[in-house]
Amino acid sequence: MSDKPKIGISIGDVNGIGLEIIIKTLADAKIYDYCTPIVYGHTKVASFHRRATHINELNFNVISDASQAMANRANMVNCWEEDVRIEPGTVTADGGKYAYLSLQRATDDLLRGMIEGLVTAPINKDNIQSEDFNFPGHTEYLQSRDNADESLMFLVSETLRVGVVTGHIPVSKISESITTEKIIAKLKLMHSSLRDDFWIRKPKIAVLGLNPHASDNGLIGSEEKEVIIPAIEEARAHDVLAFGPYSADGFFANGTYLQFDAVLAMYHDQGLIPFKQIAFESGVNYTAGLSFVRTSPDHGTAYDIAGKNMASEISFREALFTATHVIKHRRETAELNENPLLFSKLSRDRD
Numbered sequence: 001m002s003d004k005p006k007i008g009i010s011i012g013d014v015n016g017i018g019l020e021i022i023i024k025t026l027a028d029a030k031i032y033d034y035c036t037p038i039v040y041g042h043t044k045v046a047s048f049h050r051r052a053t054h055i056n057e058l059n060f061n062v063i064s065d066a067s068q069a070m071a072n073r074a075n076m077v078n079c080w081e082e083d084v085r086i087e088p089g090t091v092t093a094d095g096g097k098y099a100y101l102s103l104q105r106a107t108d109d110l111l112r113g114m115i116e117g118l119v120t121a122p123i124n125k126d127n128i129q130s131e132d133f134n135f136p137g138h139t140e141y142l143q144s145r146d147n148a149d150e151s152l153m154f155l156v157s158e159t160l161r162v163g164v165v166t167g168h169i170p171v172s173k174i175s176e177s178i179t180t181e182k183i184i185a186k187l188k189l190m191h192s193s194l195r196d197d198f199w200i201r202k203p204k205i206a207v208l209g210l211n212p213h214a215s216d217n218g219l220i221g222s223e224e225k226e227v228i229i230p231a232i233e234e235a236r237a238h239d240v241l242a243f244g245p246y247s248a249d250g251f252f253a254n255g256t257y258l259q260f261d262a263v264l265a266m267y268h269d270q271g272l273i274p275f276k277q278i279a280f281e282s283g284v285n286y287t288a289g290l291s292f293v294r295t296s297p298d299h300g301t302a303y304d305i306a307g308k309n310m311a312s313e314i315s316f317r318e319a320l321f322t323a324t325h326v327i328k329h330r331r332e333t334a335e336l337n338e339n340p341l342l343f344s345k346l347s348r349d350r351d
Helices: 017-027 027-033 043-053 093-111 138-143 169-177 178-194 212-218 223-237 247-255 267-279 314-338 341-351
Strands: 004-010 036-041 060-065 075-077 117-120 152-156 161-164 204-208 241-247 262-266 284-288 295-298
Touching: 004 093, 017 036, 017 043, 017 314, 027 036, 036 043, 036 093, 036 178, 043 060, 043 075, 043 262, 043 295, 093 117, 093 138, 117 169, 117 178, 117 314, 138 284, 152 178, 152 267, 161 178, 161 267, 178 262, 178 284, 204 223, 204 247, 212 223, 212 241, 223 241, 241 247, 247 267, 262 267, 284 314, 295 314
Parallel strands: 004 036, 004 117, 036 075, 060 075, 117 295, 161 262, 204 241, 204 262
Antiparallel strands: 152 161, 152 284, 284 295
């Protein structure tokens, strides 16, 4: 196995900013010191977006499958033969169709072990829907393909890591979807990911309440007392250092999050709004709990600036680096499990 992992990249909606941020990222020669990128799409579509970015020095090495990927090159697997009509900033059926073809082919190679990780560019969750893709988003699709019982939407940056108990569901369904068992499962998954994927030996996890002011001792709802606190206590009984529940507004406003390695929010917007305020430029979406490594930038298709050479590649670049680092950590953890004598060395590396 090469020291540099092969990382697959799905292009997302062809009318969004996906290929723009991919091209801008891969134009940086430093990327190839860490990984061998393989883009799943088509060179003609990439050429359209490359012209829009005025980056002429990036040329893709066209391959038929991931086994042919060359180190120190940007590789491209052509996933279809026909020409594609590209309309930057426009929601079209083709935008969803080719986003899915890219994702499907990349996931196939991921499950075959031909690539070690996947970085997904943004999709439109509406136009990608079809008989083959009937999921709220990437996370649920990849969990299904991996046959994983549980996964965790985990937003990570240098200063803040946030996971959510409930993901892409209506707000009206949040309360009934939060159970003690589900919180415990997410806490255990977050704990394992922090140790094995991010090498934090004894992670401290803050748990947010569901209700305003974490219910004020039952004055504003009962979920904290009846559901969340029992979950925290049960998790602690299994050596998960979980604390809370904390009132979400004050927790982020006064910087309490800096005292913890990660935060478990009860629902999507409760966790993602403060995360994007604090770490939007460098934030990465990581899917914990899968047998493979998947990351994505922490933003959407950005149709309003698509094709205008205005998109920042910072979050996508961080997603690529995060995938590379997690793969390295998983490799070394596997090596540790095979050879316990390496424990002392790897422990020093983690500190």
